[in-house]
Amino acid sequence: MSEKHLQTGDVLPPYSGKLRLFAMRFCPYAERSVLVLNAKKLDYDLVFINLDHKPEWIFQFSPKGTVPALEYEQGKAIFDSNIINVYLDEKYPDAPLQATDPLRRAEDKMLVENFSGAQSAYYTAAFNAQALQPNMVENYHKGLEGLQKEMESRGTKFLHGDEAGLVDFTIWPFLERFLALPLLGKTEFAIDSAKYGLLTTYIEAMKTVPAVKAYYLAAETHAKFTESRAKGDPNYNMLDTSAVCCMRPRKKKE
Ligand SMILES: N[C@@H](CCC(=O)N[C@@H](CS)C(=O)NCC(=O)O)C(=O)O
Structure with a gap:
C-alpha cells in the first residue's frame, strides 16, 4: 500500500476487482472504514487522496469529494463512514460487528x-x-x-x-x-x-x-500532521517513503 496521496491531475489507478476505499491517511472517518475492512479480513485496495487538491475522479465516487468512499463494484460507490460500515457488516456477515439485540x-x-x-x-x-x-x-x-x-x-x-x-x-x-x-x-x-x-x-x-x-499511528505522528494542517499546509505525504525516489504518474496533456 502506497502512502502517497493522489491529487489533481493524477490518474485513477486501475481497478483490480477488489473492494476499493478512497481515504486520507489522517482522516478519522476513513479510519473507521479501514478498521471494519481489516476486522472482517476483507481484501481491499486503499487509495489516498489529497483533500486540498482533489483528483477530478473522486467526485465519481463521492459527490462532495469527501472520504471515505467505497467502490464496491467497478465505478459504483457509496460514501460516509457509517453508511459504508453498516453496508460492509451486512454484505459480509461473517464476523458480525454489530450487536444482535x-x-x-x-x-x-x-x-x-x-x-x-x-x-x-x-x-x-x-x-x-x-x-x-x-x-x-x-x-x-x-x-x-x-x-x-x-x-x-x-x-x-x-x-x-x-x-x-x-x-x-x-x-x-x-x-x-x-x-x-x-x-x-x-x-x-x-x-x-x-x-x-x-x-x-x-x-x-x-x-x-x-x-x-495494522493502521495505528502514534500520537507524535498525529501531532506532526495536525501541526502542518493547522498552519494551512497539510503534509499529507509525510509517511510516504517513495516520495524521494519516484515520480508520480501524471495524466498526459491532450
Ligand atoms: N460524515 C462523513 C464525514 C467525512 C469527512 O468529513 N471527511 C473529511 C476528511 S476527515 C473530508 O473528506 N473532507 C474533505 C472535504 O470536506 O472536502 C463520514 O462519516 O464519512
Whole structure:
C-alpha cells in the first residue's frame, strides 16, 4: 500500500476487482472504514487522496469529494463512514460487528452520538485553537466521562463485548487522535489515568486489536500532521517513503 496521496491531475489507478476505499491517511472517518475492512479480513485496495487538491475522479465516487468512499463494484460507490460500515457488516456477515439485540444497537448509536461533543472540541483544539472556549473543554471531558461510565456499566473488555465491534471502531479513531493534543500544548485535553482508569485500560486494549494495530499511528505522528494542517499546509505525504525516489504518474496533456 502506497502512502502517497493522489491529487489533481493524477490518474485513477486501475481497478483490480477488489473492494476499493478512497481515504486520507489522517482522516478519522476513513479510519473507521479501514478498521471494519481489516476486522472482517476483507481484501481491499486503499487509495489516498489529497483533500486540498482533489483528483477530478473522486467526485465519481463521492459527490462532495469527501472520504471515505467505497467502490464496491467497478465505478459504483457509496460514501460516509457509517453508511459504508453498516453496508460492509451486512454484505459480509461473517464476523458480525454489530450487536444482535436491536436495543443494544440503538444504545451503541446513542453512545456515538453522545461522544460527538468531545469530537467537536477536539477539532477546535487541534485546528482552530484560537476559537477554543472553556465549555468546549468541559464538553470534551463530559464525552470521556460518559464513555467511561458506559464501560463501567457494560463491564466488558470492549464496548461491543469481549471482542471489539462497530461501536469501538467508530469511536476509536478519535481517541487515537485525542492522545496527540497534550503534545500540541493542549494539556487540558490529557486523558489522565488517575481520573480515566477504565478508559486508559480500554485504550491500551484497543491498540492490541489486530485491525487497529495494522493502521495505528502514534500520537507524535498525529501531532506532526495536525501541526502542518493547522498552519494551512497539510503534509499529507509525510509517511510516504517513495516520495524521494519516484515520480508520480501524471495524466498526459491532450
Ligand atoms: N460524515 C462523513 C464525514 C467525512 C469527512 O468529513 N471527511 C473529511 C476528511 S476527515 C473530508 O473528506 N473532507 C474533505 C472535504 O470536506 O472536502 C463520514 O462519516 O464519512
